[in-house]
Every structure is written in C-alpha cells, then in structure tokens.
Amino acid sequence: MVPGSKLPCKSDTPNIFIRFIRTVFGYRKTTLTLFVVLSLVFTFLFSWYDNNLDYSVALPTDPKEKLVLDEAWFDLQKIAKYEHTYGSTSNDYVHDYLQSQILSAIKGKAYIEYDNDLNGTNSILFSTRSSPEYSSVSYYESNNLIVRINGSDSTLPALLLSAHYDAVPSSFGVTDDGMGIASLLGVLYHYSENTTAQPKRTIIFNFNNNEEFGLYGATSFLSHPWFEQIKYFLNLEGTGAGGKAILFRATDYGIVKFFKDVRYPYGTSIFQEGFNNHLIHSETDYKVYKEKGSIRGLDLAFYKPRDIYHTGGDNIKNINIKALWHMLANSLDFTDIVSSQQIDLDDEYLKHETANYSHDVAAYSSFLNYFFAFPVSQVFIVNVATLLIVPIIEIPFLLIIFSYKKVWKVSFLNVIKFPLSVVLSLVALHEVVRKTVEYNEFLPNSGAGLLVVTYSAIFLLSNYIVLNLFNALNGYKVINHDEKLIVLFEISILYKIILIWSTIKLADNKIGDDHSGEFPFLFLYLLQAVASIFGFIGWSLKSSKKPTIVEVSEESQPLLSDQGVSYGSEEGEPRFSGSSSLSFDEEDLFAGHEKLKKFFSYDWSIQFLIVVPLSSLLIYNSGFLIIDGIHKSIQESLASEFLIYKFILVFSVAWSLPFLPFVFKLNRIIVLGLLTIVASGVFLAAITEPFDQLNPLKVRFIQTVDLNLSGSDSFVNVYGRVGTPLSDVLSDVPSLKESNDSVNCTALTDGNQVCSYKSSLPPHFVEGISDFNDYLQIDVLKNSSSGTDHPFGFLVGEFKIKAPKNRMCVLNFKNAITSNSEGSNYKDVPVKTVIVYDDKTKSNLSNVLPQELNIEAIPEGYSRDEKGNYIFKDLNGINELQLNKLSWTKDYHVAVQWVPNLVEDATSNKLAVSINCFWADLAPLATEDGVIAAIPAYDELLHYSPNYVSWANRDRGLVSISKSIEI
Structure with missing residues (x-):
C-alpha cells in the first residue's frame, strides 16, 4: 500500500493464479451464471445420454451374438407381419411360425424338450373376483408353446422366461410383445446353437397366448406340470412402443440384485411404486406369476410412448433394432447369471434357510449402465440413521454460532421470507397451470417438456421477485447475514419432513401403499444438509466481533442493479463486502477498526457444487423418466389428466429448488433469460397443437350390433376424451356423408365420451353371411325355470352358442328375474355354478351329474367331471362367464345353475343372460366378387382420418354382436 494513498502498490497486487481463483470461484454474479449454465449443461447432457438408446446401447460385436440378434430381428419381422390378436387367423400363423422355429432350434438337443398346449391338456376354467359383489369366471x-432346457443340476429350482405372442386387434404388436417373443427366441438360439451351452439350472420358456384380455396364457401355465419346478421368472413385456426396455418392477430384493450385472441395466423403482399403488392401470403376466404362482422375478418392459401403444403405429417402421438388442442382451445376461450357478436364494428351497433381506421389496435405480439396488429394510435403517445423525452434527455448530460467539443475527423476516416466497410463487404457478388447462387442456400430450421448462422458469422468477421485494422493503440492510445458507437450511428441513414421512411409510411397506421409489429423497436431503453444515462450520470459525452493518449486501441486492460492492476478479485489488460462511480475513482495506473488513469468500462455490449439479440431475432425470412414461395417458381419463398436471407442477418446483439458495446472485443475463423463457413458453403453450402426427390423438373403435333391437343396424362407436376434435373427425368420413346420418356424442364418466353413428358398412368374416342374425344364434337345450312354481332346488339351464369364425364371447348373468323386470328381486348374485362342455362331449346335462347338477356334489372352485367337462362353483355368485376357444367351428356349449326366486310376488324364475361375442380378424375375405375388407367401417376410418389420429381397439374385438335370452 502506498503511504497516504488508498491505492495498492504493485507488490500488493495478487498474482495471476490468485486472480484466476478469485475469478472462477469468487461469489460474483458472472461466476454464478457460469456455474448455473454448466450445471444445466451437465444435467441435460448426462440425462440425455443415460436415456438415449442410440448412444447408451451398442450393437453386438461378437459373431455369435450378432447371429442371434439377426435371427431374432428376422423373427420379429415375421411375427409382426399382420395384426395377430387371439381371435384372428393371423394368431394361428404366428403360433405355427413360432412352433417351426422352436422345433428347428432344438432339433438334436437331447436336453431340450418341447410341449404344445394344443394337445388339449391345459385348458382351464378359473375365477377372478374383482370385489365381494362381482366375480368373473373365464374358460380358456x-x-x-413351452420349451424346457434341462439343467445339469436337476436339484436347482428352474428359471422361467415368459412373453406373450398375441397382440390387440388394432396393433401389429412389435413392442407389445413381439420383441419379448423375439428375445425369448434369441435366448433359446443362444443355448441351442452353442454346443457347450447347457446351463446348470433348468430354463423354461413360456411363449404364451391371449395376455391382452385376461392374462390367460400365464394363468393357464400355472396348471402345467412343468410349472412346479419354477421358483424364479423374467417376464418380457411392452406397455409402450419403443425406447429402452426398463425394469418396471421386481418381486423382491433377493432376485433384483442379480440384474446389476447385465450389460445395459435400465430401471427405477419409481415405476414399481406406481404399479404397486395402482397409479398405472396396465397389467402384465408378472401379476399372475407373482400373485397366483408365488414365484420371484422381474418385469422388463418397453414403456413409451403411450399414444401409439396398442395402435397400428406399433410396427416395424417405428422401432429400432437396438431396442430389440437392449431387451435381448439384458435377457441373455440375466438368464446366464441365474442359470449358470447356484444362487443364495436356492438355500430357501434346498436347505430351507432364509437369506437376509431376500424377501424385502427392492428400491433400485440405474444410471449410465450402472445398477443400484437396496432392500427397503436397509433403506429404512439408513433413513433413520441419517435423520438422527444430521441434527447431532448440526446442533453443536448452531449453539456455537448463536449462543457462544453470537456472530450471526437472524431476524424473523430473514427466516420467514423464503417460505413465504415459495408459497406465493406456488399460488402464482397454480394459477398458470389452471389457465393452461382452461385454454389448452391436452397440451402435455405434445408439450410436456415445454410446460416443465416454462413452469420452472416462472417459479424461479417469481421467487426472485418476491425475495428481492422483501429485501427492498427492509432497505437491503443485513447484519452479518448469509441468505444462501438460510435457504439451504430451510430446503433441507423440507426434505427432512418428506424423508420422515417416507421413512414412516417404509416401516410398513406393502402393495397399495408402496414407497420403494422414494429413496432419492435421502440423497437430496443429504446434499442439502452437507452444504448447510459446511456453512455452519464457517460461521462457527468466524471471529466473534461486533457485527458490521452492510447497507448493500451482495447476496440480497437486486439482480438487475449494478450498484453495490463487487466481488473482485478485476485487475488491481478487488473489493468485498458483507460476510460469508467461511471467510479469510486479510488486512483492512482501510485503516481503523470501524471500517468494513474484506473477506475473500469461496465457500459458496463448494456449497453450489455440493447441491446444485447432483440435485438437478437426480430430479431432472427421474422427473423426465416419469414424464415420458405417463404424459400421453392424458387422453385416457380426467383422473390421468389431473395426475399428469400435478406431477408436472411438482416436478417443476422440485427441479427449481436446488437453484433457489443462489437466486440472490443471479445476474441480469439469467434473469432476462428466465423472462424470455416465460414469455416464449406462455406464447407457445397458447399456440401449440396438443395433437399432431408425432403426438397423435388416440381413439378407440368398436362396431356394435344389438340383435335385441328391431332392424339390427350396426353402429360405429369411437371412444375418446371430451374436448378433443373427435366429432369433427368422424363427420368427415365418406360413408357418413353419403347416408346423411349424424354423429351423436355422449359424455361418459371420468372425462370420456363415446361418439356413435349408424354404419352402412357391415363386416365380412364369413363368405355368404350378410344377415347379422346368422353371426349369433343361441339354442336353448334345457330350461328348468319354465312355469310359475317356486321350486326349492337349484335351477339349471343349458344352451349352445353358434358364432361362426369366432373365438371370444362373454356371458353376463343379470340379477333381474326377467329381462323386462325393472329391478332385481334377488338379494345376491343368483348364478352359483357354470359348466363348459368339452368339445368331445356330446351328452346333454342329465348325463353330466345326477339330480340335475346337485350342487352338494360339486366342490367349490374349479373341477372337471369324468367326461372332461369344465365346472366352476362359487356360492357367492358368478356375474360373468368369459369364453375363449381355439376352434373356428366348434359351438360354445354351456350350462348354468342358479338359485330360484323366493320372493312371494315374483311371477317367474327365469334368468336373463346377455351374450356378447367379439370378432377381431382383419384378414381380408376372398369372395366370388374379389377380396373385400373384413371390417370396412374400421378400414374407412384408418384411410380417411387425419394424420394426427391413431386408432386402437375398444375391447377384445373390433366388432361386437350381442343378444339376450331368458332361461
């Protein structure tokens, strides 16, 4: 310092290294801006890489694996050539193709066996009770197609690999579930083509059918004798239509831990929590194997996008061979890991010993092809320990700061202004969300990312304005104040509250109240707590002198202002003001103790680096993973819409939180950037179409005929959300214009609607049939309810259903005594027993069981008589019977038994039966006049609807013909 001068001499000027450190790490607006930008780049780059199929997954280089992938890809092309639902001839084509590939692959392999359920040994009748009042019985x-690769150690329990080869009527079924089937074939090729590939553990493959409308193939497999060997499973599925195959859920930690060594692990228990808590309404065969089969395993599935799931868009053109390789490679690796060795879980079956934590629900996640899994009991222990240890560390420092040295004077306003700012910002943001719903309700379908970015910018900007308004009202006067540390600590308290609630729930974690996906809150809390403790250490080391009043705090001055003292990186001696969490005292810039001391403050950079990059990445990556999985389901219901907007709001706020402690220091560039994002986001939200070719409007089709009505006209019924341009789309089809009929739209529950019009285009499934009555005929063979006597025994009815070219019918047994009765006189469900006759059985009901089906002689549940007929008895009542048969020519032959009406003023004991049969075959029909479309009304809509519309099936068929009878 030059004597008598306030200018520094040359020797006092910091060297280039010190100036560099101050430039990069000094608490300056420019430096903070750089850190924010780098953090966002870090977040976007790593999240993009982790979730990107093309860059995070490499095609195989090993010649044998390349051959397996090529064979599997060719199989997928063949499987997905046609729509192939259970009720279609194309389903038979896929079945026969798979059988030929399997037989060719296992030829000459003595240790590999094959079984086909077409031998008639595995038909089944089973019940699904959805509530105490409603039971559905299914005949299937x-x-x-089942393959068993016998392991060299027959004492080890077997591993099941399962996928379904049927699709829905409106889809080619590439990801749902052609790639699962192709992956199973790939694994089979691996073990059959390699001469040294016999595994130690037995591997069983279930290529099952009719998963889509009842999980039938998996359920029937439970009755197969090979199932008794199985204790573990891997189910391959598709509940979306592309991207990477994600580990959706696992039965327990014991089995999921073996997924960590696959080459491309990708999964999160966030989705598992959604499934277990019934927030995701799709189901897979995993449910059957876990709940009915009581075996342990994984559900690996494609999960996005939902708008072409179950539509014609799920085809080869829209899929990447890398997606198949991602599922196939992980299936190969998991199978090899489990089948090549004896694992710890085998002890439970071989030695009757229970491995520690093996049955715990798993909390798991992946990142950059690394997989992490923990039993929830351990997560609970770590959470409790963290919640106890962190305060033990924090409290002594707080006592030193506030009671001993008294160096930090925190006023009530300092404490309350951030919570108030968050609340006010949430109110403002909620209003913006409400306006979005009001003016562009379905925007999340195409613009979920736009909304997240816009809402996050609004929340940050709102907090900036509110917090600086508080500081302006306080005159910017602070006393040894640390704005960022208060906010860091208060956010850590918020995470602590969430973590306490989650930990309490984990103590009794269960299906329906699962919290296995919430473990990231532990890491978010720890990051905030560590940064706060670091700040407390700095304050506790600070000299306990009289506090200095600072007129303009660097941390609290307006972001758009150039006034105030700057943190230096300029040439010459920089100037500092205020105090910091960790300060380095140097000589006074001015003489005299009354002058302000300067502190070179660098602790903020450590706090920033601890909190912001990792928190931002964790929240963003998890949030967008969920967004990708659910945002298209806004078209499914009002409840889904509410859930999606709620999640976008929560996601936007959560992603903003890590940046809020440093909002005081953001410079004008970031503020102007936020203003630009908000303005452009609001503008784009107003003009962006929610439906376009890449983000189509998904609607569901079924053509119905009610033979109970005169005229027997057919009606096209299209289901979608209220508020979509559904009516306009239908009004533009040529057949409707020609007939001059109108489209009638009726509101349904949960924000949905059905739009219907009379169709002049009948379906063509059988040559020569033009009358709908010929597609559904019911012959009553026995009717014991005739007359008005009130018998005290059970009543029996027997009938046949003739439905040519049909495989699927549903019978509903109404509680009403007759079809014209206004209400039910029964106190419970009248039908107690159903019989489905074996196709080889020609006898009538009196030859099945004595005394006209004596109910006392029939056991509860499923049974078969000596003639092979299928019987199901449920004294609580049966509401529905679902029939699924393979023969195209065989009639449905059914009998039911019900309790008589005992109400004195009843005039009849007849039972009303509603019969609804479904057709789904889209294969064109060859006639004398040429080839015609099987369902012209559906074909017309596919051809003439706009490119922003995708079509899916409403039910198990695309055509439904119904008729009611009384027996």
Whole structure:
C-alpha cells in the first residue's frame, strides 16, 4: 500500500493464479451464471445420454451374438407381419411360425424338450373376483408353446422366461410383445446353437397366448406340470412402443440384485411404486406369476410412448433394432447369471434357510449402465440413521454460532421470507397451470417438456421477485447475514419432513401403499444438509466481533442493479463486502477498526457444487423418466389428466429448488433469460397443437350390433376424451356423408365420451353371411325355470352358442328375474355354478351329474367331471362367464345353475343372460366378387382420418354382436 494513498502498490497486487481463483470461484454474479449454465449443461447432457438408446446401447460385436440378434430381428419381422390378436387367423400363423422355429432350434438337443398346449391338456376354467359383489369366471383353451432346457443340476429350482405372442386387434404388436417373443427366441438360439451351452439350472420358456384380455396364457401355465419346478421368472413385456426396455418392477430384493450385472441395466423403482399403488392401470403376466404362482422375478418392459401403444403405429417402421438388442442382451445376461450357478436364494428351497433381506421389496435405480439396488429394510435403517445423525452434527455448530460467539443475527423476516416466497410463487404457478388447462387442456400430450421448462422458469422468477421485494422493503440492510445458507437450511428441513414421512411409510411397506421409489429423497436431503453444515462450520470459525452493518449486501441486492460492492476478479485489488460462511480475513482495506473488513469468500462455490449439479440431475432425470412414461395417458381419463398436471407442477418446483439458495446472485443475463423463457413458453403453450402426427390423438373403435333391437343396424362407436376434435373427425368420413346420418356424442364418466353413428358398412368374416342374425344364434337345450312354481332346488339351464369364425364371447348373468323386470328381486348374485362342455362331449346335462347338477356334489372352485367337462362353483355368485376357444367351428356349449326366486310376488324364475361375442380378424375375405375388407367401417376410418389420429381397439374385438335370452 502506498503511504497516504488508498491505492495498492504493485507488490500488493495478487498474482495471476490468485486472480484466476478469485475469478472462477469468487461469489460474483458472472461466476454464478457460469456455474448455473454448466450445471444445466451437465444435467441435460448426462440425462440425455443415460436415456438415449442410440448412444447408451451398442450393437453386438461378437459373431455369435450378432447371429442371434439377426435371427431374432428376422423373427420379429415375421411375427409382426399382420395384426395377430387371439381371435384372428393371423394368431394361428404366428403360433405355427413360432412352433417351426422352436422345433428347428432344438432339433438334436437331447436336453431340450418341447410341449404344445394344443394337445388339449391345459385348458382351464378359473375365477377372478374383482370385489365381494362381482366375480368373473373365464374358460380358456390354451395353445402356449413351452420349451424346457434341462439343467445339469436337476436339484436347482428352474428359471422361467415368459412373453406373450398375441397382440390387440388394432396393433401389429412389435413392442407389445413381439420383441419379448423375439428375445425369448434369441435366448433359446443362444443355448441351442452353442454346443457347450447347457446351463446348470433348468430354463423354461413360456411363449404364451391371449395376455391382452385376461392374462390367460400365464394363468393357464400355472396348471402345467412343468410349472412346479419354477421358483424364479423374467417376464418380457411392452406397455409402450419403443425406447429402452426398463425394469418396471421386481418381486423382491433377493432376485433384483442379480440384474446389476447385465450389460445395459435400465430401471427405477419409481415405476414399481406406481404399479404397486395402482397409479398405472396396465397389467402384465408378472401379476399372475407373482400373485397366483408365488414365484420371484422381474418385469422388463418397453414403456413409451403411450399414444401409439396398442395402435397400428406399433410396427416395424417405428422401432429400432437396438431396442430389440437392449431387451435381448439384458435377457441373455440375466438368464446366464441365474442359470449358470447356484444362487443364495436356492438355500430357501434346498436347505430351507432364509437369506437376509431376500424377501424385502427392492428400491433400485440405474444410471449410465450402472445398477443400484437396496432392500427397503436397509433403506429404512439408513433413513433413520441419517435423520438422527444430521441434527447431532448440526446442533453443536448452531449453539456455537448463536449462543457462544453470537456472530450471526437472524431476524424473523430473514427466516420467514423464503417460505413465504415459495408459497406465493406456488399460488402464482397454480394459477398458470389452471389457465393452461382452461385454454389448452391436452397440451402435455405434445408439450410436456415445454410446460416443465416454462413452469420452472416462472417459479424461479417469481421467487426472485418476491425475495428481492422483501429485501427492498427492509432497505437491503443485513447484519452479518448469509441468505444462501438460510435457504439451504430451510430446503433441507423440507426434505427432512418428506424423508420422515417416507421413512414412516417404509416401516410398513406393502402393495397399495408402496414407497420403494422414494429413496432419492435421502440423497437430496443429504446434499442439502452437507452444504448447510459446511456453512455452519464457517460461521462457527468466524471471529466473534461486533457485527458490521452492510447497507448493500451482495447476496440480497437486486439482480438487475449494478450498484453495490463487487466481488473482485478485476485487475488491481478487488473489493468485498458483507460476510460469508467461511471467510479469510486479510488486512483492512482501510485503516481503523470501524471500517468494513474484506473477506475473500469461496465457500459458496463448494456449497453450489455440493447441491446444485447432483440435485438437478437426480430430479431432472427421474422427473423426465416419469414424464415420458405417463404424459400421453392424458387422453385416457380426467383422473390421468389431473395426475399428469400435478406431477408436472411438482416436478417443476422440485427441479427449481436446488437453484433457489443462489437466486440472490443471479445476474441480469439469467434473469432476462428466465423472462424470455416465460414469455416464449406462455406464447407457445397458447399456440401449440396438443395433437399432431408425432403426438397423435388416440381413439378407440368398436362396431356394435344389438340383435335385441328391431332392424339390427350396426353402429360405429369411437371412444375418446371430451374436448378433443373427435366429432369433427368422424363427420368427415365418406360413408357418413353419403347416408346423411349424424354423429351423436355422449359424455361418459371420468372425462370420456363415446361418439356413435349408424354404419352402412357391415363386416365380412364369413363368405355368404350378410344377415347379422346368422353371426349369433343361441339354442336353448334345457330350461328348468319354465312355469310359475317356486321350486326349492337349484335351477339349471343349458344352451349352445353358434358364432361362426369366432373365438371370444362373454356371458353376463343379470340379477333381474326377467329381462323386462325393472329391478332385481334377488338379494345376491343368483348364478352359483357354470359348466363348459368339452368339445368331445356330446351328452346333454342329465348325463353330466345326477339330480340335475346337485350342487352338494360339486366342490367349490374349479373341477372337471369324468367326461372332461369344465365346472366352476362359487356360492357367492358368478356375474360373468368369459369364453375363449381355439376352434373356428366348434359351438360354445354351456350350462348354468342358479338359485330360484323366493320372493312371494315374483311371477317367474327365469334368468336373463346377455351374450356378447367379439370378432377381431382383419384378414381380408376372398369372395366370388374379389377380396373385400373384413371390417370396412374400421378400414374407412384408418384411410380417411387425419394424420394426427391413431386408432386402437375398444375391447377384445373390433366388432361386437350381442343378444339376450331368458332361461
């Protein structure tokens, strides 16, 4: 310092290294701006890489694996050539193709066996009770294709690999579930083509059918004798239509831990929590194997996008061979890991010993092809320990700061202004969300990312304005104040509250109240707590002198202002003001103790680096993973819409939180950037179409005929959300214009609607049939309810259903005594027993069981008589019977038994039966006049609807013909 001068001499000027450190790490607006930008780049780059199929997954280089992938890809092309639902001839084509590939692959392999359910040994009748008042019984004729690779150690329990080869009527079924089937074939090729590939553990493959409308193939497999060997499973599925195959859920930690060594692990228990808590309404065969089969395993599935899931868009053109390789490679690796060795879980079956934590629900995640899994009991222990240890560390420092040295004077306003700012910002943001719903309700379908970015910018900008308004009202006067540390600590308290709630729930974690996906809150809390403790250490080391009043605090001055003292990186001696969490005292810039001391403050950079980059990445990556999985389902219901907007709001706020402690120091560039994002986001939200070719409007089709009505006209019924341009789309089809009929739209529950019009285009499934009555005929063979006597025994009815070229019918047993009765006189469900006759059985009901089906002689549940007929008895009542058969020519032959009406003023004991049969075959029909479309009304809509519309099936068929009878 030059004597008598305030200018520094040359020797006092910091060297270039010190100036560099101050430039990069000094608490300056420019430096903070750089850190924010780098953090966002870090977040976007790593999240993009982790979730990107093309860059995070490499095609195989090993010649044998390349051959397996090529064979599997060719199989996928063949499987997905046609729509192939259970009720279609194309389903038979896929079955026969798979059988030929399997037989060719296992030829000459003595240790590999094959079984086909077409031998008639695995048909089944089973019940699904959805509530105490409602039970559905299903008859299913199975044609699963089952392969068993016998392991060298027969004492080890077997591993099941399962996928379904049927699709829905409106889809080619590439990802749902052609790639699962192709992956199973790939694994089979690996073990059959390699002469040294016999595994130690037995591997069983279930290529099952009719998963889509009842999980039938998996359910029937439970009755197969090979199932008794199985204790572990891997189910391959598709609940979306592309991207990477994600580990959706696992039965327990014991089995999921073996997924960590696959080459491309990708999964999160966030989705598992959604499934277990019934927030995701799709189901897979995993449910059957876990709940009915009581075996342990994984559900690996494609999960996005939902708008072409179950539509014609799920085809080869829209898929990448890398997606198949991602599923196939992980299936190969998992199978090899489990089948090549004895694992710890085998002890439970071989030695009756229970491995520690093996049955715990798993909390798991992946990042950059690394997989992490923990039993929830351990997560609970770590959470409790963290919640106890962190305060033990924090409290002594707080006592030193506030009671001993008294160096930090925190006023009530300092404490309350950030919570108030968050609340006010949430109110403002909620209003913006409400306006979005009001003016562009379905925007999340195409613009979920736009909304997240816009809402996050609004929340940050709102907090900036509110917090600086508080500081302006306080005159910017602070006393040894540390704005960022207060906010860091208060955010850590918020995470602590969430973590306490989650930990309490984990103590009794269960299906329906699962919290296995919430473990990231532990890491978010720790990051905030560590940064706060670091700040407390700095304050506790600070000299306990009289506090200095600072007129303009660097941390609290307006972001758009150039006034105030700057943190230096300029040439010459920089100037500092205020105090910091960790300060380095140097000589006074001015003489005299009354002058302000300067502190070179660098602790903020450590706090920033601890909190912001990792928190931002964790929240962003998890949030967009969920967004990708659910945002298209806004078209499914009002409840889904509410859930999606709620999640976008929470996601936007959560992603903003890590940046809020440093909002005081953001410079004008970032503020102007936020203003630009908000303005452009609001503008784009107003003009962006929610439906376009890349983000189509998904609607569901079924053509119905009610033979109970005069005229027997057919009606096209299209289901979608209220508020979509559904009516306009339908009004533009040529057949409707020609007939001059109108489209009638009726509101349904949960924000949905059905738009219907009378169709002049009848379906063509059988040559020569033009009358709808010929597609559904019911012959009553026995009717014991005739007359008005009130018998005290059970009543029996027997009938046949003739439905040519049909495989699927549903019978509903109404509680009403007759079809014209206004209400039910029964106190419970009248039908107690159903019989489905074996196709080889020609006898009538009196030859099945004595005394006209004596109910006392029939056991509860499923049974078969000596003639092979299928019987199901449920004294609580049966509401529905679902029939699924493989024969195209065989009639449905059914009998039911119900309790008589005992109400004195009843005039009849007849039972009303509603019969609804479904057709789904889209294969064109060859006639004398040429080839015609099987369902012209559906074909017309596919051809003439705009490119922003995608079509899916409403039910198990695309055509439904119904008729009611009384027996």
